[in-house]
Amino acid sequence: MTVNMTKGQAISLEKSDGGTLTAVRMGLGWQAAPRRGLFGSRTREVDLDASAVLFADKQPVDVVFFRHLVSDDGSVKHTGDNLVGGAGSGGDDEAILVDLQRVPVHIDQIVFTVNSFTGQTFQEVQNAFCRIVDETNGQELARYTLDGGGQYTAQIMAKVHRAGNGWKMTALGNPANGRTFQDLMPSILPHL
Amino acid sequence: MTAELVRGQNHTLPQTRLEIRVSAGTPVVAGATLGDEQGTVRGIEWIAHPGSPQLPGLEVSQQAAADHRLAVDLEALPTGAHRVTVLLALPVGAGGPVRFGAVPAPFVAVTGLDGTEIASFTLTDLDAESAVSALELYRRQDAWKVRAVGQGYAGGLAAMLADQGVTEPAALAGTIQEAVTRGLARSVAPPPPRTPEGDRVRHATGSADHRPTAPPPSPAQAPEPPEPLTDPAATGPAHTAQPHTAPGPAAAGPAAAGPAAAGTSAGGPINYAHPRRQHAAPPSPPPTAPPAQPGQPAQPVAGDATGWSMDERLYNQIWGMFEDLARAVAAYRSAVDFAESRMDQELDRALSDPRNRIGGAGDRAREAARAKRDELTSRAREALDRDLAQLAAEAAVVEPALPAAYAGWGNPVWHAHRIPMEIPMALRIGDLHLPERTDLRIPLLVRLPLERGIWVDSGRAASEAAALMDTDRLRRLAMETAVAHAARLLAVYPPGEFAVHVIDPAGSAAGPLAPLVEAGVLAGPPAAGPGGVASVLAHLTRRVDLVQMAVRARAADSLPPDLDTGEQLLVVNDFPHGFDDRAVTQLRYLADEGPAVGVHLLMVADREEASAYGPILDPLWRSLLRITPVADSHLADPWVGHAWTYEPLTVPPGSRVLEQVLAAVAEARRAAGR
Numbered sequence: 001m002t003v004n005m006t007k008g009q010a011i012s013l014e015k016s017d018g019g020t021l022t023a024v025r026m027g028l029g030w031q032a033a034p035r036r037g038l039f040g041s042r043t044r045e046v047d048l049d050a051s052a053v054l055f056a057d058k059q060p061v062d063v064v065f066f067r068h069l070v071s072d073d074g075s076v077k078h079t080g081d082n083l084v085g086g087a088g089s090g091g092d093d094e095a096i097l098v099d100l101q102r103v104p105v106h107i108d109q110i111v112f113t114v115n116s117f118t119g120q121t122f123q124e125v126q127n128a129f130c131r132i133v134d135e136t137n138g139q140e141l142a143r144y145t146l147d148g149g150g151q152y153t154a155q156i157m158a159k160v161h162r163a164g165n166g167w168k169m170t171a172l173g174n175p176a177n178g179r180t181f182q183d184l185m186p187s188i189l190p191h192l
Numbered sequence: 193m194t195a196e197l198v199r200g201q202n203h204t205l206p207q208t209r210l211e212i213r214v215s216a217g218t219p220v221v222a223g224a225t226l227g228d229e230q231g232t233v234r235g236i237e238w239i240a241h242p243g244s245p246q247l248p249g250l251e252v253s254q255q256a257a258a259d260h261r262l263a264v265d266l267e268a269l270p271t272g273a274h275r276v277t278v279l280l281a282l283p284v285g286a287g288g289p290v291r292f293g294a295v296p297a298p299f300v301a302v303t304g305l306d307g308t309e310i311a312s313f314t315l316t317d318l319d320a321e322s323a324v325s326a327l328e329l330y331r332r333q334d335a336w337k338v339r340a341v342g343q344g345y346a347g348g349l350a351a352m353l354a355d356q357g358v359t360e361p362a363a364l365a366g367t368i369q370e371a372v373t374r375g376l377a378r379s380v381a382p383p384p385p386r387t388p389e390g391d392r393v394r395h396a397t398g399s400a401d402h403r404p405t406a407p408p409p410s411p412a413q414a415p416e417p418p419e420p421l422t423d424p425a426a427t428g429p430a431h432t433a434q435p436h437t438a439p440g441p442a443a444a445g446p447a448a449a450g451p452a453a454a455g456t457s458a459g460g461p462i463n464y465a466h467p468r469r470q471h472a473a474p475p476s477p478p479p480t481a482p483p484a485q486p487g488q489p490a491q492p493v494a495g496d497a498t499g500w501s502m503d504e505r506l507y508n509q510i511w512g513m514f515e516d517l518a519r520a521v522a523a524y525r526s527a528v529d530f531a532e533s534r535m536d537q538e539l540d541r542a543l544s545d546p547r548n549r550i551g552g553a554g555d556r557a558r559e560a561a562r563a564k565r566d567e568l569t570s571r572a573r574e575a576l577d578r579d580l581a582q583l584a585a586e587a588a589v590v591e592p593a594l595p596a597a598y599a600g601w602g603n604p605v606w607h608a609h610r611i612p613m614e615i616p617m618a619l620r621i622g623d624l625h626l627p628e629r630t631d632l633r634i635p636l637l638v639r640l641p642l643e644r645g646i647w648v649d650s651g652r653a654a655s656e657a658a659a660l661m662d663t664d665r666l667r668r669l670a671m672e673t674a675v676a677h678a679a680r681l682l683a684v685y686p687p688g689e690f691a692v693h694v695i696d697p698a699g700s701a702a703g704p705l706a707p708l709v710e711a712g713v714l715a716g717p718p719a720a721g722p723g724g725v726a727s728v729l730a731h732l733t734r735r736v737d738l739v740q741m742a743v744r745a746r747a748a749d750s751l752p753p754d755l756d757t758g759e760q761l762l763v764v765n766d767f768p769h770g771f772d773d774r775a776v777t778q779l780r781y782l783a784d785e786g787p788a789v790g791v792h793l794l795m796v797a798d799r800e801e802a803s804a805y806g807p808i809l810d811p812l813w814r815s816l817l818r819i820t821p822v823a824d825s826h827l828a829d830p831w832v833g834h835a836w837t838y839e840p841l842t843v844p845p846g847s848r849v850l851e852q853v854l855a856a857v858a859e860a861r862r863a864a865g866r
């Protein structure tokens with residue numbers, strides 16, 4: 001597994017000019033693995049889902065995923081469920097946008113996860129990646145290549161958490177198993 | 193590890209603060225009863241149901257939903273409670289399924305607060321049952337356990353409650369279903385999806401979710417330059433940039449500004465700029481948005497949203513403000529709730545810590561917990577105040593810029609109102625506000641043509657404010673509200689394209705109806721007596737039938753020439769007075785079939801008075817948007833479901849605006865030769 005960030009590495013989301021980061025995006029992109037042989041053009045559908053769980057003092061308060069696309073306070077938004085992945089363009093097929101300035105004051109951590117809803121492990125998915133982008137300038141802060149990632153169906157990717165007046169991001173890159181974020185809760189808790 | 197239980201199996205619960213998740217794939221009612229050591233329900237105060245959702249240590253949802261989350265704190269239950277039974281029932285009279293055999297097997301899970309499943313149970317093999325007791329949490333030697341029950345009752349809620357030893361089970365079952373019905377009637381429809389992106393959203397495979405799909409990010413939050421403040425009729429260059437062939441509710445181009453442009457007495461284009469903010473947004477030529485002060489949010493401008501016309505931009509902007517206010521308040525309430533619950537926990541801990549019993553350590557711990565709560569609450573309030581100030585500033589520029597259809601009666605635009613040649617996108621039927629800031633009003637806009645009828649509730653039981661009024665005054669006020677709505681509809685439709693019929697069986701509303709009658713804008717005199725009721729209903733029923741037939745046969749040309757193809761509004765006062773069974777059936781037919789072919793209801797009624805008809809009228813009430821003649825918090829927003837206070841539009845005291853507008857309607861009709 002290619003990890004462009006070391007596990008547990010923390011980045012302060014402060015820009016070089018002293019301003020703090022105000023918006024981040026978690027992007028997720030993948031392609032379904034094509035079948036071989038007769039009817040080889042038919043691909044098996046792979047549905048990966050990105051989710052973000054909002055915590056206040058280690059208690060989950062809200063979650064943004066394909067059945068709840070906007071957090072109640074409106075600060076975290078999912079751009080919509082993609083059931084089949086991309087055509088190979090390498091862009092984000094699902095994205096979660098976080099407006100850090102609007103995150104309610106009691107929310108102190110936001111954890112991003114990726115799940116395989118259709119149950120394929122990351123070994124069977126092509127060109128799958130997830131990344132965290134500074135939405136203000138498009139700079140990639142962390143990137144994980146998921147495919148060939150072993151017999152896992154989920155990954156706890158990263159968390160952004162409050163530090164002082166701003167936010168920090170910590171890359172977690174922790175493989176796990178589960179169909180939706182609910183299955184991951186036990187694995188998320190140790191990272192808080 | 194999740195224990196998947198089968199009927200009758202039990203499992204020990206590791207903790208006492210739990211959540212019970214229900215997913216049923218179809219809306220169900222969830223409730224819970226408490227039992228003592230013998231399993232007896234001690235009384236009605238030991239039952240949590242939608243009509244009375246809270247018990248100590250237990251809370252259920254007030255509405256029927258496909259997914260439920262019941263919060264349970266077993267430690268906090270009333271003393272003597274040794275058993276919690278979780279009940280599910282299908283809502284009655286909603287036109288939905290009536291037996292569990294017809295719906296997917298409900299799934300119930302007991303989880304910890306962190307979402308870890310402790311035990312789950314799928315209620316299979318149900319058939320004719322319409323109520324089922326799903327799970328039982330019970331105490332055995334100071335430990336709590338869960339048992340999968342899955343006992344169904346074909347006799348419904350009443351039979352189930354009777355089995356639990358509740359006295360008067362049928363009455364309670366009625367109360368519960370009534371509360372659910374009320375819950376269904378009080379939701380505001382979400383705004384229509386604004387982009388085809390909405391189609392990408394998965395429509396709940398497996399367990400249906402009742403949350404609406406989210407609209408795309410509103411421009412108020414996206415960092416994009418505010419829309420320049422221009423008047424749409426005068427800026428050719430700006431409009432040539434837009435594809436004129438684009439589909440949209442309003443045609444692109446200067447004509448789209450119809451209702452707005454027609455609004456000034458000089459006949460010239462209307463200036464959307466705030467009178468006191470002229471300097472901030474010069475009207476022409478293509479102005480740039482006022483530069484934001486460093487560190488300050490940008491100055492809001494009216495029409496700062498997407499859309500093909502100013503009408504549509506303002507409509508989208510208002511929905512954007514509605515959503516932003518709902519969410520800003522949700523953030524605040526969630527933070528305050530969290531601060532309170534954290535303080536409670538810390539206080540509990542301080543109390544139970546034996547070291548705190550000596551000296552001032554306990555007091556210090558308590559003080560620290562309170563200080564933490566205050567600090568978080570005040571920061572949340574700060575964030576809320578910042579958001580509210582921004583929204584209030586936006587409302588201050590948007591409100592004066594609104595076209596008549598979106599404006600309140602106090603807006604000067606109504607004084608210069610001329611009857612438009614095109615139907616506007618939407619009509620304002622009231623204001624909404626939240627207790628956090630009552631002077632920040634969001635216009636409640638409904639799309640035109642109307643998608644559902646309106647019910648002005650004249651019942652005194654409808655709200656606290658209504659209960660303070662005497663019946664006659666409230667009825668008069670309700671009828672006045674209805675007349676004002678009818679007048680607004682008449683005034684925003686092109687001449688002759690909207691007809692208003694009135695049924696006033698006892699002639700009791702002559703006073704409030706006078707403006708409509710005197711201006712001569714009604715399709716006929718208010719119908720009185722059973723004969724009048726029957727003839728108006730027969731007329732409208734015939735119209736619905738004929739138009740439906742013509743639509744099905746695709747033969748719109750063959751409609752009889754005397755048929756009025758414009759929209760029809762039927763105002764009904766004093767329902768069900770003067771209605772026989774046949775008339776009630778026709779009214780229900782109009783409510784069901786009318787909206788699709790342009791026949792709408794505006795009912796002024798007290799539901800209590802029609803209670804003799806029993807549940808057969810429930811679908812009628814549910815199909816109507818309920819509003820009140822006095823302020824009342826009964827409407828829920830589509831995003832987070834706050835209870836918003838609805839405030840009816842009122843004509844400023846001493847103003848003749850209603851009469852003037854109706855005179856303009858009559859004049860325009862004469863001019864158009866209709």
